[in-house]
Amino acid sequence: MIKIEYPPYQPRIKKENDTEFIFDAVRKRWVVLTPEEWVRQNFLEYLIQVKKYPPSLLAVEKEIRLGDLKKRFDIVVYDVHSKPWMIIECKEMNVSLNRQVLDQALRYNITMQVPYLVITNGSYCMAFQCTDGTLNELQAIPART
Numbered sequence: 023m024i025k026i027e028y029p030p031y032q033p034r035i036k037k038e039n040d041t042e043f044i045f046d047a048v049r050k051r052w053v054v055l056t057p058e059e060w061v062r063q064n065f066l067e068y069l070i071q072v073k074k075y076p077p078s079l080l081a082v083e084k085e086i087r088l089g090d091l092k093k094r095f096d097i098v099v100y101d102v103h104s105k106p107w108m109i110i111e112c113k114e115m116n117v118s119l120n121r122q123v124l125d126q127a128l129r130y131n132i133t134m135q136v137p138y139l140v141i142t143n144g145s146y147c148m149a150f151q152c153t154d155g156t157l158n159e160l161q162a163i164p165a166r167t
Contacts, residue, residue, distance in 0.1 A: 024162060026065070028067065042055040046066075048080050049108060062112045064111060065147075069097075075099055079096045093130065100131060107134050107136055108164070109138075110142065113142070127139045140149055
């Protein structure tokens with residue numbers, strides 16, 4: 023597992039009618055602040071500030087089709103040619119990073135066909151490279167291409 027060292031981050035949070043919202047700088051809108059959203063926003067900041075992934079190459083909670091099902095991925099990183107390059111599945115902090123979480127990312131990859139998968143619960147993450155139908159665990163999140 024990879025321990026995440028987050029950069030300093032001051033999220034924009036507001037409260038309306040007993041509901042907290044956090045500003046998503048990638049989507050450029052306010053979203054309900056859930057435990058999973060907290061992980062997603064902090065991980066986005068990690069990708070942008072630490073890994074130097076350009077925000078313009080990130081997509082958050084976009085819909086994809088898996089057969090007849092409509093699903094939403096958490097984060098997809100695109101390469102410079104606008105081709106999906108990495109799928110990131112976020113879970114709230116109390117969720118274990120297990121095979122079930124990895125299988126969810128693998129299902130999304132049936133459609134997306136990316137070379138890298140990451141699963142995270144905010145504290146830790148696991149990164150994998152998909153090569154010729156084989157999944158290899160990585161010791162670090164890949165540098166952006």
